[in-house]
Amino acid sequence: MAKQLYYEDVEEGMEIPPLVKNPTTQQLVKWAGASxxxxxxxxxxxxxxxxxxxxxxxxxxxKSSFLAQLMTDxxxxxxxxxxxxxxxxxxxxxGEQMTCKGRVTRKYIENxxxxxxxxxxxxxxxxxxxxxxxAIVSLLSRxxxx
Amino acid sequence: xxxxxxxxxxxxxxxxxxxEPVIMEVERGAIRRYADAIGDPNPLFSDVEYARNxxxxxxxxxPGFFGWPLKRGGMMELxxxxxxxxxxxxxxxxxxxxxxxxxxxxxxxxxxxxxHGKFADFREREGRTGKMLFITMETxxxxxxxxxxxxxxxxxxxx
Numbered sequence: 001m002a003k004q005l006y007y008e009d010v011e012e013g014m015e016i017p018p019l020v021k022n023p024t025t026q027q028l029v030k031w032a033g034a035s036x037x038x039x040x041x042x043x044x045x046x047x048x049x050x051x052x053x054x055x056x057x058x059x060x061x062x063k064s065s066f067l068a069q070l071m072t073d074x075x076x077x078x079x080x081x082x083x084x085x086x087x088x089x090x091x092x093x094x095g096e097q098m099t100c101k102g103r104v105t106r107k108y109i110e111n112x113x114x115x116x117x118x119x120x121x122x123x124x125x126x127x128x129x130x131x132x133x134x135a136i137v138s139l140l141s142r143x144x145x146x
Numbered sequence: 147x148x149x150x151x152x153x154x155x156x157x158x159x160x161x162x163x164x165x166e167p168v169i170m171e172v173e174r175g176a177i178r179r180y181a182d183a184i185g186d187p188n189p190l191f192s193d194v195e196y197a198r199n200x201x202x203x204x205x206x207x208x209p210g211f212f213g214w215p216l217k218r219g220g221m222m223e224l225x226x227x228x229x230x231x232x233x234x235x236x237x238x239x240x241x242x243x244x245x246x247x248x249x250x251x252x253x254x255x256x257x258x259x260x261x262h263g264k265f266a267d268f269r270e271r272e273g274r275t276g277k278m279l280f281i282t283m284e285t286x287x288x289x290x291x292x293x294x295x296x297x298x299x300x301x302x303x304x305x
Contacts, residue, residue, distance in 0.1 A: 034183035060242040068209040087244035
């Protein structure tokens with residue numbers, strides 16, 4: 001686990017340390033089993049190609065989960081992920097590297113909570129954002145209250 | 147209804163249609179497997195002793211995991227119902243367009259959740275390859291104490 005992040009350490013515009021993922025077909029099969037999503041475009045190349053896809057593609061929910069991990073790794077154990085929104089816009093082929101990135105868009109205190117809003121996205125090796133989204137986290141404050 | 151709209155009267159009548167409540171069991175093993183499938187080594191999801199000594203006191207679910215249904219049904223049944231209607235509307239393929247989660251309370255191993263889902267909205271757009279229908283489904287998750295733990299809004303794209 002990364003060290004604990006505090007509200008006071010965060011500035012608007014700051015980048016979240018990227019998380020690099022390499023979803024292989026093996027990982028997609030594991031995800032199918034763990035999530036219960038057995039749609040064949042995610043593990044059967046012939047099937048995927050028969051639907052017009054270039055090959056097996058990663059599950060959208062897996063990409064959302066990668067982005068959730070980006071956030072929970074960053075905020076540390078004392079932080080809480082309150083909202084995450086992800087659009088599965090582009091497809092990612094199995095075996096292609098995916099980099100999860102994010103940037104702080106706003107920090108504010110509301111009802112005693114120290115909140116930070118971020119834009120987040122997954123990026124393919126060509127720099128295209130395949131799953132853009134946003135997240136809101138509540139962070140610990142050095143002042144004591146979260 | 148306009149001529150050629152993908153939102154047929156049959157589909158329109160499904161707005162607000164709700165699932166039977168689904169009972170979900172949150173097991174440590176299932177949580178571990180889910181975290182492992184993401185490739186997330188966070189010990190809060192997998193290490194019982196570590197989690198016991200954390201502020202949660204028990205292994206928690208990675209965001210987006212709500213345990214396994216004790217009995218299949220709910221959303222899948224609802225999708226089955228809509229599948230035929232989508233086919234008749236000329237948009238038979240369904241893609242996962244995205245998801246919005248709002249989390250209110252941690253979900254711990256041992257929790258029993260009840261989920262309620264419904265079709266919230268249908269919206270139509272002309273895509274590059276023809277008609278696209280955006281279907282919004284809303285799901286709420288309550289724990290065994292009746293407390294709201296999470297809400298999900300899923301977007302399905304039918305084309």
